[in-house]
Amino acid sequence: MSDLLHMTLASAMTEADLARFLVLSSLLFAVGLCGFLTRRNLIVMFLCTELMFQAAVIAFVAFGRWHWDFSGQVFVIFILTIAAAEAALALALVVLLHRRRNTLDADTWTELHE
Amino acid sequence: MSLLSMLSSSVLTAAPVPVADVHQAFDMGWAGLILWLPLLSLIACGCCAMMRCTSKLPAWITVGSLAGSFVTAMFLYLNYEPPGDVVNIVRWIDLSWVGGGFEANISFYIDSLSLLWILFVTGLGTLIAFYASEYMETDLGSGYCRFFAGVSVFLFAMSALVLADNLVLLYLGWEGVGFASYWLIGYYYTKPEAVAAAKKAFIVNRIGDLGLALAVYLCWTSFGTVQYDELVTVIESGDYARMTDDWSVAAIPWLLMLAAFGKSAQLPLYVWLPDAMEGPTPVSALIHAATMVTAGIYLLARMYPVFLLDGDHTALHVVAWVGGLTALLAATIGMAQYDIKRIMAYSTVSQLGYMFMGLGVLTTYGAAYHVFTHAFFKAALFLTCGAVMHGFAGQLDLRKLSGLRHMKGWKITSYAMLIGCLCLAGFPFTSGYFSKDAILAEAFVTHGPGFQWLGFMALFTAGLTAYYTFRVWFRVCAGPVSYEAGDDHHGDDHGHDDGHFHPHAPRFAMNSVMAIIAIGALVAAVPYFMDSGVKGGWIADMVNDSTASEGIPAVRAAADHAADHAHGSLFGYDPHVAMYWVSGGVGFIGIAIAAWLHLFRREDAVSLRRALLSRSATAWLPRAMERKWYVDEIYHALIRAPLWVGSHVLHGIDRILVDMVLVDGTAKLPRLLGRWVQPLTNGTVHASATAMAGGVALLVIVVLLILHLGVFA
Numbered sequence: 001m002s003d004l005l006h007m008t009l010a011s012a013m014t015e016a017d018l019a020r021f022l023v024l025s026s027l028l029f030a031v032g033l034c035g036f037l038t039r040r041n042l043i044v045m046f047l048c049t050e051l052m053f054q055a056a057v058i059a060f061v062a063f064g065r066w067h068w069d070f071s072g073q074v075f076v077i078f079i080l081t082i083a084a085a086e087a088a089l090a091l092a093l094v095v096l097l098h099r100r101r102n103t104l105d106a107d108t109w110t111e112l113h114e
Numbered sequence: 115m116s117l118l119s120m121l122s123s124s125v126l127t128a129a130p131v132p133v134a135d136v137h138q139a140f141d142m143g144w145a146g147l148i149l150w151l152p153l154l155s156l157i158a159c160g161c162c163a164m165m166r167c168t169s170k171l172p173a174w175i176t177v178g179s180l181a182g183s184f185v186t187a188m189f190l191y192l193n194y195e196p197p198g199d200v201v202n203i204v205r206w207i208d209l210s211w212v213g214g215g216f217e218a219n220i221s222f223y224i225d226s227l228s229l230l231w232i233l234f235v236t237g238l239g240t241l242i243a244f245y246a247s248e249y250m251e252t253d254l255g256s257g258y259c260r261f262f263a264g265v266s267v268f269l270f271a272m273s274a275l276v277l278a279d280n281l282v283l284l285y286l287g288w289e290g291v292g293f294a295s296y297w298l299i300g301y302y303y304t305k306p307e308a309v310a311a312a313k314k315a316f317i318v319n320r321i322g323d324l325g326l327a328l329a330v331y332l333c334w335t336s337f338g339t340v341q342y343d344e345l346v347t348v349i350e351s352g353d354y355a356r357m358t359d360d361w362s363v364a365a366i367p368w369l370l371m372l373a374a375f376g377k378s379a380q381l382p383l384y385v386w387l388p389d390a391m392e393g394p395t396p397v398s399a400l401i402h403a404a405t406m407v408t409a410g411i412y413l414l415a416r417m418y419p420v421f422l423l424d425g426d427h428t429a430l431h432v433v434a435w436v437g438g439l440t441a442l443l444a445a446t447i448g449m450a451q452y453d454i455k456r457i458m459a460y461s462t463v464s465q466l467g468y469m470f471m472g473l474g475v476l477t478t479y480g481a482a483y484h485v486f487t488h489a490f491f492k493a494a495l496f497l498t499c500g501a502v503m504h505g506f507a508g509q510l511d512l513r514k515l516s517g518l519r520h521m522k523g524w525k526i527t528s529y530a531m532l533i534g535c536l537c538l539a540g541f542p543f544t545s546g547y548f549s550k551d552a553i554l555a556e557a558f559v560t561h562g563p564g565f566q567w568l569g570f571m572a573l574f575t576a577g578l579t580a581y582y583t584f585r586v587w588f589r590v591c592a593g594p595v596s597y598e599a600g601d602d603h604h605g606d607d608h609g610h611d612d613g614h615f616h617p618h619a620p621r622f623a624m625n626s627v628m629a630i631i632a633i634g635a636l637v638a639a640v641p642y643f644m645d646s647g648v649k650g651g652w653i654a655d656m657v658n659d660s661t662a663s664e665g666i667p668a669v670r671a672a673a674d675h676a677a678d679h680a681h682g683s684l685f686g687y688d689p690h691v692a693m694y695w696v697s698g699g700v701g702f703i704g705i706a707i708a709a710w711l712h713l714f715r716r717e718d719a720v721s722l723r724r725a726l727l728s729r730s731a732t733a734w735l736p737r738a739m740e741r742k743w744y745v746d747e748i749y750h751a752l753i754r755a756p757l758w759v760g761s762h763v764l765h766g767i768d769r770i771l772v773d774m775v776l777v778d779g780t781a782k783l784p785r786l787l788g789r790w791v792q793p794l795t796n797g798t799v800h801a802s803a804t805a806m807a808g809g810v811a812l813l814v815i816v817v818l819l820i821l822h823l824g825v826f827a
Contacts, residue, residue, distance in 0.1 A: 110797030
């Protein structure tokens with residue numbers, strides 16, 4: 001078992017492999033960012049932030065593998081847990097905001113301006 | 115004739131003067147009353163002002179305490195034995211534990227010179243305060259309290275100045291009298307002229323005070339002490355200049371001179387004194403005629419040994435010439451003025467010039483005697499002018515007053531003024547005659563650069579003095595009765611039903627004081643004959659006992675003073691005898707011209723002026739004299755205008771460069787930047803997010819650029 005595991009993990013990960021993962025991660029982050037900046041629906045914006053989270057998670061895993069260090073994967077577990085908790089909070093907030101203005105449009109909220 | 119020969123028979127002999135051996139008097143602490151009584155009166159007047167006192171209480175408090183000071187001074191005089199005492203009152207500055215032994219206590223140096231001064235300062239102060247109790251009665255209330263508080267603080271400072279046993283306490287008094295003078299000139303603080311005059315006096319005096327401060331400092335560094343008795347010992351021993359070079363000892367007389375010329379209104383710095391007449395008249399009489407302005411002469415007389423250190427007496431020659439020129443200049447201005455108080459002011463400047471001339475031509479006793487007589491007759495003149503001003507609602511124009519002596523209630527005023535005028539004009543056998551002659555005669559016999567010419571100039575000035583003095587008296591007091599009221603209707607006693615103006619004559623307080631001071635002016639001739647073992651009598655005795663004697667023995671020997679003072683002859687006679695005739699004659703001529711132009715044929719004065727003005731060759735003369743030789747204008751162009759321009763340029767630089775560019779510009783920079791990025795923060799989530807993402811992107815780009823281009827490599 002350990003041999004198999006070792007062989008699988010030890011199969012060489014080239015720099016090109018790492019670059020591919022990182023490109024995937026940054027593309028995902030860019031998609032999330034663009035979505036966050038362009039969409040006005042609060043729920044979609046929230047989903048976009050989740051996308052950016054996942055981009056970070058992919059980078060963590062990739063670097064963990066590259067450095068042969070499991071801390072990356074441990075971080076991923078933590079991030080997923082916290083993201084779940086935060087998703088509950090965020091959705092609750094969205095519900096509250098919707099109750100206030102009866103719309104999900106983010107641009108109706110400009111109180112930070114003051 | 116026998117009187118004259120008696121006067122001239124005794125030659126000025128130099129009595130041995132053990133000035134340095136004054137002993138400490140431990141049982142004379144009561145002398146401090148001279149200082150503390152005016153101080154108490156100041157506090158009491160302040161309390162009166164706080165309690166809103168509307169009676170004449172402040173006047174009586176002041177008169178009482180000043181009289182107390184005078185009596186104390188009298189006791190000091192009766193106790194006085196040459197060479198005098200040092201009385202410690204309060205320990206003040208004592209740095210003897212530091213090493214070097216700097217000591218300046220509130221102590222009195224009681225020798226004949228300070229006694230002479232303190233006697234007439236406190237005596238005249240008392241009388242003039244009594245006069246002012248009536249003069250100032252239109253201002254009963256807070257103004258009355260303020261006035262007498264000012265008089266008290268003046269007497270306190272003047273006593274400290276005169277009695278001080280060290281230069282630091284003298285400096286305190288010097289600044290104190292300057293402050294009191296500022297306070298009282300600006301008494302009518304709602305009048306812009308009075309405020310301007312007060313400021314002018316204060317600022318011009320500052321220039322002189324700088325000289326005194328530096329002189330005190332140099333005395334300390336070169337002689338190692340600021341106390342007179344030690345100073346005299348050090349100078350006599352010749353053991354000085356232990357810390358500095360010769361130049362610092364040589365500079366002391368010049369700095370003292372600057373101080374004296376500021377305080378005593380001499381040539382470069384005299385301009386403040388005529389303007390000081392904006393103050394109430396008792397103040398003009400007390401401070402700006404009789405006492406404070408003689409502080410400069412006191413200072414030079416007190417520090418005379420320093421002046422004699424230089425064998426050539428260069429500093430004294432300058433003192434003499436400045437005094438003589440000031441006397442002439444002020445006399446010519448005084449001739450052409452119409453305001454009687456201003457004429458008296460210029461005559462004060464002129465007489466102070468005589469006193470400095472006396473100091474310069476080595477007759478300290480002549481200078482001190484002239485101070486003494488001048489204090490009386492000039493006080494009498496000012497007080498009578500004040501009575502006229504008080505009675506005629508501020509009228510001071512001599513063309514609009516006439517025949518005062520024929521009016522009811524004005525007899526004392528007229529004759530007191532006559533006595534003052536006679537003394538000032540040097541009429542034979544009045545006090546001014548003897549004191550002025552002492553100076554004039556010495557000017558002819560002392561060797562110095564052009565002193566003969568100085569003497570003739572002073573003689574000519576004496577004639578002018580007689581003329582302008584009697585111009586006032588003949589115009590105001592003699593002739594037919596006619597008058598015009600001034601525009602200063604303050605009291606309710608003028609407003610009679612018929613709408614006509616009635617002058618109100620001085621009452622008891624003013625009359626009695628004028629009479630006493632006028633008699634004093636006559637009696638002031640007597641000291642000249644008292645104890646006449648020495649020529650000059652009592653005054654000469656007094657002065658020769660002090661540091662103001664013509665050099666302390668060792669210095670006198672070194673300077674070979676005798677050669678400098680060889681009694682020559684004038685027109686083949688003894689100079690003093692000759693001068694009695696010459697100056698008397700000059701005085702008569704002046705009085706005769708005044709009588710012709712201003713008493714018998716007044717229309718001639720007008721036509722003479724018109725004749726002078728009509729010819730272009732002579733028109734400048736009356737114009738320049740009436741405009742005071744344009745001195746104020748010249749000072750304005752040379753000093754005030756450049757300062758004004760310079761200060762406005764600097765103000766502009768301050769406003770534009772410092773305020774606008776540096777301060778406001780720095781403050782505006784963040785605001786401008788903020789305005790530029792303001793649209794980004796309209797409060798929506800998208801705007802904030804865009805700004806954040808853009809900022810991060812910008813940072814990343816910058817970092818990448820730096821890494822790739824190797825800016826820091």
